[in-house]
Amino acid sequence: MAKDKKNYNPFKSLIWKSIFRTAVPTEKRGRMMQVLNNVFLHLHPVAVPKHSVKVKYTWCMGGLTFFVFLVLTVTGVLLMFYYRPTVENAYTDIIDLGETTPLGIMREIHRWGAHLMVITVWLHMFRVFMTGAYKPPREFNWAIGVILLVLTMLLSFTGYLLPWDQLAIWAITVGSNMAAATPLLGREGPGAALVSIGDINLVTPQSDAKFGLLGESEVRGMALLRFYVFHCVAFPLVAVVFMAVHFWRVRKDGGVSGPM
Amino acid sequence: MSDNAPDKQISDATQVSRRGFISWMSIGWLTFAATMGGFATMVGRFLFPNVLFEPSQSFKAGVPEEYQPNSVSTAFKAKQRVWIVRTDDRIFALLAKCTHLGCTPNWLANENKFKCPCHGSGFRITGINYEGPAPRPLERVQISLADDGRIQLDKAVTFRHEKGDWEHPDSYLMV
Numbered sequence: 404m405a406k407d408k409k410n411y412n413p414f415k416s417l418i419w420k421s422i423f424r425t426a427v428p429t430e431k432r433g434r435m436m437q438v439l440n441n442v443f444l445h446l447h448p449v450a451v452p453k454h455s456v457k458v459k460y461t462w463c464m465g466g467l468t469f470f471v472f473l474v475l476t477v478t479g480v481l482l483m484f485y486y487r488p489t490v491e492n493a494y495t496d497i498i499d500l501g502e503t504t505p506l507g508i509m510r511e512i513h514r515w516g517a518h519l520m521v522i523t524v525w526l527h528m529f530r531v532f533m534t535g536a537y538k539p540p541r542e543f544n545w546a547i548g549v550i551l552l553v554l555t556m557l558l559s560f561t562g563y564l565l566p567w568d569q570l571a572i573w574a575i576t577v578g579s580n581m582a583a584a585t586p587l588l589g590r591e592g593p594g595a596a597l598v599s600i601g602d603i604n605l606v607t608p609q610s611d612a613k614f615g616l617l618g619e620s621e622v623r624g625m626a627l628l629r630f631y632v633f634h635c636v637a638f639p640l641v642a643v644v645f646m647a648v649h650f651w652r653v654r655k656d657g658g659v660s661g662p663m
Numbered sequence: 664m665s666d667n668a669p670d671k672q673i674s675d676a677t678q679v680s681r682r683g684f685i686s687w688m689s690i691g692w693l694t695f696a697a698t699m700g701g702f703a704t705m706v707g708r709f710l711f712p713n714v715l716f717e718p719s720q721s722f723k724a725g726v727p728e729e730y731q732p733n734s735v736s737t738a739f740k741a742k743q744r745v746w747i748v749r750t751d752d753r754i755f756a757l758l759a760k761c762t763h764l765g766c767t768p769n770w771l772a773n774e775n776k777f778k779c780p781c782h783g784s785g786f787r788i789t790g791i792n793y794e795g796p797a798p799r800p801l802e803r804v805q806i807s808l809a810d811d812g813r814i815q816l817d818k819a820v821t822f823r824h825e826k827g828d829w830e831h832p833d834s835y836l837m838v
Contacts, residue, residue: 573764573766573781576764576765576766577764577765577766580764580765604819607720607819608720608818608819609715609720609819610711614711615707615710615711618710618712619715619717620717620720621717621744623717625716625717
């Protein structure tokens with residue numbers, strides 16, 4: 404027994420194997436298997452070409468964007484413990500997040516991070532364009548990236564309303580007026596009068612595209628709640644799915660594009 | 664082919680024919696698509712509530728005699744976002760929504776104009792734009808006299824000057 408105890412190797416134990424599926428890697432194949440067998444690592448390539456880790460070439464903008472997204476997720480979840488999306492509480496809760504909450508900088512990190520993410524997304528797109536990394540076989544991943552750009556802007560836009568100050572309310576009023584100008588489905592859009600049954604107009608301030616976004620005819624409490632749910636749940640979930648596809652396609656399309 | 668002979672041993676009952684497979688797959692996928700379509704419809708409908716906890720688009724605004732000639736009433740601005748304007752011979756209701764980007768202008772009685780705080784658009788008492796970026800006059804809403812003699816307004820119907828709507832009989836009341 405004493406001899407067995409002395410030879411006990413935790414890296415060959417049942418617990419290790421049940422968690423990591425493979426033994427501690429001792430050669431190249433083992434290291435590859437470790438990446439392939441890990442749900443968090445498998446989206447990433449097992450091996451990357453040397454040029455793709457050159458910061459001068461990629462600026463690491465895609466990676467930085469993902470990092471900022473993670474920061475925003477963590478700080479955003481923390482803010483949700485204090486922020487209440489109601490007309491009575493929203494504005495003062497934001498003030499309190501800066502004035503009375505421990506580490507009052509948390510809300511500012513979230514706000515700065517949001518600005519930073521738009522900048523890094525833009526620079527990432529710029530780099531991809533300038534290095535021709537949108538060309539076949541990567542053209543589909545460019546399209547996925549455009550969807551992620553739109554999601555980034557939608558997250559920015561919905562987060563903009565949550566402080567519930569004058570800037571927020573009027574910015575969303577102006578923004579959601581674009582929905583009111585939707586052809587056929589917007590109250591002020593071209594052809595809205597055509598969508599009717601007899602004399603009853605179906606596209607009204609209380610049934611059009613802008614109403615669908617806000618949950619009411621103008622920006623008030625229901626719009627605040629709706630934007631809060633879009634901002635904290637719906638858009639991040641959709642973004643995560645598209646990010647998974649985006650990263651996986653980087654690997655499948657042959658890794659980061661090489662210098663010409 | 665003789666290598667495959669043992670497969671033939673499977674009885675007809677467990678064999679799936681090509682035709683049968685395709686028709687069952689079609690039924691399966693169509694059912695799935697219909698379910699997903701129905702669910703998407705439910706999600707869309709769910710976002711439009713049956714009961715609205717906001718002021719009705721149509722409301723009553725007192726009797727015409729309450730309004731002084733050549734004055735602007737701001738009594739319904741906060742709740743309904745309309746001004747009720749009485750000129751010499753007419754009463755009409757202006758929607759308090761700037762035609763530039765949709766902010767709410769203020770009535771400045773001293774300067775006899777509506778002024779938008781967002782980008783400085785100015786409108787005369789009639790609603791005609793004359794300064795700032797607003798591209799067209801304020802909109803008027805439907806106005807009529809209800810059976811009880813009170814003014815009835817309906818914001819769902821608007822009248823635009825640039826379309827010649829302001830001559831429409833539903834866009835003003837004669838007094």
